[in-house]
Amino acid sequence: MENIKFALKSVLAHKMRSLLTMLGIIIGIASVVVIVALGEGVKRSLSKALAGDRNNVQLYFSNTTTETVQDGLSTYFAESQTTDEPEPTLTDGILKGLLEVDGVSNYYTTNNNSSEISVGAKKVDSAFITGVSKNYFDVKEITLIAGRKFTANDYTQFARIIMLDEQSAEKLFGDAKSALNQTITLNNKAYLVVGVYKVEGEGGMLNFGTGGAALMTNTQVAAETGVSENAQVYVHVKDVSRSTEVGRAAAAYLTRATHLREAKYDIQDFSQFLETFNAQLSGMTLFIGSVAGISLLVGGIGVMNIMLVSVTERTREIGLRKALGATRGNILLQFLVEAMVLTSLGGLLGLGIAQLAVTVINVTKALGGEITAVISIPVVVGSLAFSAAVGMLFGVLPANKASKLNPIEALRYE
Numbered sequence: 175m176e177n178i179k180f181a182l183k184s185v186l187a188h189k190m191r192s193l194l195t196m197l198g199i200i201i202g203i204a205s206v207v208v209i210v211a212l213g214e215g216v217k218r219s220l221s222k223a224l225a226g227d228r229n230n231v232q233l234y235f236s237n238t239t240t241e242t243v244q245d246g247l248s249t250y251f252a253e254s255q256t257t258d259e260p261e262p263t264l265t266d267g268i269l270k271g272l273l274e275v276d277g278v279s280n281y282y283t284t285n286n287n288s289s290e291i292s293v294g295a296k297k298v299d300s301a302f303i304t305g306v307s308k309n310y311f312d313v314k315e316i317t318l319i320a321g322r323k324f325t326a327n328d329y330t331q332f333a334r335i336i337m338l339d340e341q342s343a344e345k346l347f348g349d350a351k352s353a354l355n356q357t358i359t360l361n362n363k364a365y366l367v368v369g370v371y372k373v374e375g376e377g378g379m380l381n382f383g384t385g386g387a388a389l390m391t392n393t394q395v396a397a398e399t400g401v402s403e404n405a406q407v408y409v410h411v412k413d414v415s416r417s418t419e420v421g422r423a424a425a426a427y428l429t430r431a432t433h434l435r436e437a438k439y440d441i442q443d444f445s446q447f448l449e450t451f452n453a454q455l456s457g458m459t460l461f462i463g464s465v466a467g468i469s470l471l472v473g474g475i476g477v478m479n480i481m482l483v484s485v486t487e488r489t490r491e492i493g494l495r496k497a498l499g500a501t502r503g504n505i506l507l508q509f510l511v512e513a514m515v516l517t518s519l520g521g522l523l524g525l526g527i528a529q530l531a532v533t534v535i536n537v538t539k540a541l542g543g544e545i546t547a548v549i550s551i552p553v554v555v556g557s558l559a560f561s562a563a564v565g566m567l568f569g570v571l572p573a574n575k576a577s578k579l580n581p582i583e584a585l586r587y588e
Contacts, residue, residue: 184484184512185519195480196520198473199564203524203557204531206463206470207549211532213459215547217452229414230282230313231421233407233428235261237437262432264404272409275427277420279412282310283404285395291338291388292359293346301342302387303360305395305403313410319343319350321369329393336360337369342386361398365390470560473520474568481513481572485579492579506577513569514562521561525554 185192237257264283272281285305291298311323319340328335336358338346343353350370357364371389396403409424411417421441428439485492492505532547534540 178511178515182515185516191480192516192519195476196473196516196523198469198476199517199520199561200473200524200527202467202470202473203521203561204527206467207525207528207553207557208531208547209463210459210553211528211547211549212535213455214550215545217455218548219545220451229412229417230408230410231417231424231441233409233421233425233439233441235437236440237261257436259434259437261437262434263402264407264428264432268428268431269404269407271427271431272407272424275409275420275424277411277413277416278409278424280309280313280410281408281424282313282410283307283392283407284310285392285399285401285403285405287395287399287401289360291342291346291386293356296346298342298345298386303390303395304387305390305392307392307404313408317372319370319372321354321367323369324389324391329391332394332397333391334363334365334394335368335390336365337371337389338367339387340370340372342388343367343370345386360388363398470564474517474564477513477517477565478568478571481509481516481569482575484512485509485572485576488576489579492576496579502577505579506573509573509576510566510569513572514565517561517565517568518558521558524561525557 237259269281269283272278284307287303287305288300289303291301306324308324308326308329316323320343321337323337324335327333338353338358340350343350346358347353347356353367353370356367358367359365369389392403395401407428409421411420413420418441425439425441432439495505529549532549535547
């Protein structure tokens, strides 16, 4: 503790010199922390976008089969072959069988289309229209801002009704409540707005539609566009840890229930892609961080240089301390602690600058709407530990020189 007090007094006694000495450490720590924060932000954003809603697993028809080629006990190549087997029609009876799959608590189906929505001169370009089944609202987290959801009669009567998302409602009518019971034009046909909604936890890098989104009954979308009522199938899994397992089981059930021979139903599994992407991004972040870390090396050399100057300036002080009984170890520890305090203060200042930079990046949305730079606790601790280690490493030579001074010669030094 006494050595730390001596070190702080020495730093404060030469404020400008100490600040210039720490500059390399400050720049190095700030650069590395910001780069790592950006990389972590991109990884988290992509993981969230690809993983999506993990409780709802999409099942899709695939007419591509994979042949695994083996050489002895090792698998080294896989070929993909496309079959001519057509996609089967999923009836209500087949879909209800999904509820018997272990882990599936519910399901819903959708179909979709992209179209322009307009009201007079106002319009929403390329709105993503999703046709939803009756049990969609039992599964999805839809926040109803105004109006109502679809009823059973809406599906059987093929009513031309629509629910707008909050963004589209505000763009067309100014606010959500003003959109209720108004008529919009979609594909040259009039639709009545019965509700305005907000979807919780969606959006981001994989969000479809450039202008907004809307919901219709899947029966109406099928009637208007000719697509299947059950083009996309989703199963709801309460236990997120079993999402992949239950999803594969549900896909296998659909494959059996529809009597497919070569084609099959499968699930979207981005885990392998994410692992590869994260590994590549981590490698790139490490490389860029290493380049930025060169300033830490330069800063460390600057610390060593200034500490050597300090030893020369304080030669008489060292001689006096030795004459009063200070051991070589005491002197060595004093200068090592001083070097570590110097670089640790630089590390703290670097972290402060990094936090400020990350805050500015996030507030200004410089990386894009859904990407947020993140400074993690391990990075903070590691940065401080590394800056202290730099002080220890580059403080050894000056400290060793100070500890070897002859007390008599040191006292004679002018």
